[in-house]
Amino acid sequence: MQVTVRRDILSANDSIAQDNRALFDETGVLVVNVMASPGAGKTSLILATAERLPDGLRLGVIEGDLASRIDADTVAARGIPVTQINTGGSCHLDAPMVRGALAELPMGDLDLLFIENVGNLICTAEFDLGAHLAVVVASVPEGYDKPYKYPGMFARADVVLLNKADLLEVFDFDLEAFRRGVRMVNPTAPVINISCRTGQGVDEWLAWLSSRRDTQDP
Amino acid sequence: MQVTVRRDILSANDSIAQDNRALFDETGVLVVNVMASPGAGKTSLILATAERLPDGLRLGVIEGDLASRIDADTVAARGIPVTQINTGGSCHLDAPMVRGALAELPMGDLDLLFIENVGNLICTAEFDLGAHLAVVVASVPEGYDKPYKYPGMFARADVVLLNKADLLEVFDFDLEAFRRGVRMVNPTAPVINISCRTGQGVDEWLAWLSSRRDTQDP
Numbered sequence: 001m002q003v004t005v006r007r008d009i010l011s012a013n014d015s016i017a018q019d020n021r022a023l024f025d026e027t028g029v030l031v032v033n034v035m036a037s038p039g040a041g042k043t044s045l046i047l048a049t050a051e052r053l054p055d056g057l058r059l060g061v062i063e064g065d066l067a068s069r070i071d072a073d074t075v076a077a078r079g080i081p082v083t084q085i086n087t088g089g090s091c092h093l094d095a096p097m098v099r100g101a102l103a104e105l106p107m108g109d110l111d112l113l114f115i116e117n118v119g120n121l122i123c124t125a126e127f128d129l130g131a132h133l134a135v136v137v138a139s140v141p142e143g144y145d146k147p148y149k150y151p152g153m154f155a156r157a158d159v160v161l162l163n164k165a166d167l168l169e170v171f172d173f174d175l176e177a178f179r180r181g182v183r184m185v186n187p188t189a190p191v192i193n194i195s196c197r198t199g200q201g202v203d204e205w206l207a208w209l210s211s212r213r214d215t216q217d218p
Numbered sequence: 219m220q221v222t223v224r225r226d227i228l229s230a231n232d233s234i235a236q237d238n239r240a241l242f243d244e245t246g247v248l249v250v251n252v253m254a255s256p257g258a259g260k261t262s263l264i265l266a267t268a269e270r271l272p273d274g275l276r277l278g279v280i281e282g283d284l285a286s287r288i289d290a291d292t293v294a295a296r297g298i299p300v301t302q303i304n305t306g307g308s309c310h311l312d313a314p315m316v317r318g319a320l321a322e323l324p325m326g327d328l329d330l331l332f333i334e335n336v337g338n339l340i341c342t343a344e345f346d347l348g349a350h351l352a353v354v355v356a357s358v359p360e361g362y363d364k365p366y367k368y369p370g371m372f373a374r375a376d377v378v379l380l381n382k383a384d385l386l387e388v389f390d391f392d393l394e395a396f397r398r399g400v401r402m403v404n405p406t407a408p409v410i411n412i413s414c415r416t417g418q419g420v421d422e423w424l425a426w427l428s429s430r431r432d433t434q435d436p
Binding site: 068091121150 | 255256284285344369
């Protein structure tokens with residue numbers, strides 16, 4: 001009974017995710033689903049990316065949180081088109097929520113759309129939003145063992161960004177064990193050390209994103 | 219339909235949580251549900267508490283994770299009775315899981331049981347395990363805004379521990395805004411700055427725990 005209901009919910013979600021994806025493709029917007037623990041640096045990644053984006057590339061953002069408009073206000077203050085979804089109790093965004101939010105963004109004017117998912121290493125991995133790419137942001141203070149404890153999330157990543165990498169030594173972070181953990185569940189996703197605070201690694205991330213943009217474009 | 223199923227699941231959970239609580243009271247074990255984001259320091263808190271526990275107080279631990287035995291192995295290496303629950307896909311422990319795990323612990327020999335929940339600031343808040351106390355561990359690298367974004371979790375806390383407080387300045391953490399956020403949803407829970415690494419604040423946390431132990435005891 002529980003299992004059937006769950007399957008129905010996921011299947012209804014996937015159908016709307018496909019509609020979202022068709023709309024993204026039609027309008028030529030590359031869409032990135034950003035997932036992470038609370039406080040790993042999803043908003044900081046979006047801001048660091050916006051700062052270094054090649055001229056002429058236009059960015060939009062959907063912010064997902066249980067409550068508050070803190071992130072949307074931060075993004076809007078940089079002059080970036082943004083809309084906030086508050087999920088209430090739900091621990092993840094789903095495709096219908098994203099569908100509703102699209103009406104509030106100038107999709108025809110954008111090249112790139114970041115969807116910042118709810119801070120959660122579990123539930124967010126299960127719901128397709130229609131995005132082209134899944135970015136998982138891990139962060140050094142969380143410890144090396146996250147891929148071992150949350151394998152489903154890391155298995156879904158197209159790229160893993162290890163943020164707050166300027167603090168590797170402060171936290172005595174075991175980088176080798178972290179990378180091995182990612183590889184156990186994900187043989188292909190690049191793992192890029194970044195620091196949104198210092199800018200370290202952000203160019204490498206942008207180069208990867210740019211290469212994927214070329215792949216997705218017709 | 220979804221709502222009804224959800225209500226049934228919660229009600230079945232609560233009934234078993236009451237059984238758990240009755241068993242804890244019968245055996246005289248004070249039970250603490252430890253909740254936090256991934257990597258905030260739940261296991262470190264348990265180890266720091268174990269190190270400084272007054273002589274004669276006997277501690278046991280239930281570890282909850284989607285996957286891996288990393289935390290249980292760490293705790294067992296200190297000679298503490300521990301059992302690991304792997305939830306598979308589930309983003310939280312529930313009362314039946316805890317019920318099953320109790321058989322693997324020497325409950326009659328314990329005074330204090332920590333249940334380390336799955337790393338998640340959302341789902342874990344909704345499921346009563348039968349514990350006497352709810353401890354929420356926030357951590358400085360996550361940022362000041364977590365109580366605003368995850369109000370349900372902070373509302374449920376009997377005490378909020380702000381871990382990694384030795385790094386307040388490194389992260390330019392806004393302590394005043396954090397405390398204000400907790401107070402907005404929770405007028406009574408003490409907020410204690412701790413560092414499991416340096417030991418800062420751990421005695422204050424132990425004093426609070428000891429005062430609650432006296433209150434719960436017959």
